[in-house]
Amino acid sequence: MAVALSEAATKQVKELKQAQNLPETAFLRMGVKGGGCSGMSYLLEFDTEKGPHDKEFDIDGVKVVIDKKSYIYLNGTTLDYVTQGLTGGFTFVNPQAKSSCGCGTSFSA
Numbered sequence: 001m002a003v004a005l006s007e008a009a010t011k012q013v014k015e016l017k018q019a020q021n022l023p024e025t026a027f028l029r030m031g032v033k034g035g036g037c038s039g040m041s042y043l044l045e046f047d048t049e050k051g052p053h054d055k056e057f058d059i060d061g062v063k064v065v066i067d068k069k070s071y072i073y074l075n076g077t078t079l080d081y082v083t084q085g086l087t088g089g090f091t092f093v094n095p096q097a098k099s100s101c102g103c104g105t106s107f108s109a
Helices: 007-019 068-074
Strands: 027-034 040-047 055-059 062-066 078-084 087-093 106-108
Touching (some): 007 078, 027 068
Parallel strands (some): 027 062
Antiparallel strands (some): 027 040, 055 062
16 A cells, blocks of 8 residues: 545645745655644655655655655555635545544544
8 A cells, every 4th residue: 555645635735836936856745743632643744855764655746755654654545635615725534543633633543
């Protein structure tokens, strides 16, 4: 398995990268860290430096990098972008999450 990006997420990541004038070497870093109301929080940011044990994916022209520890929790996850009314945001569809908080930014495995 790996990680996936929905069509909407792929489009949004490309638009954000362009809007922020990021270099071609910039990639989307997905990760998790301890904390949040359910025990673990998702991380999503642009980065340019890879670690020696990072896993790298090319998904429809978007380079995604995940550190080795986070990959254990994110394997099989799909990143989506959902628009509701006038707002929108990224959501993680994680089959490994046993529960998640109402805001969708933290989970427990």
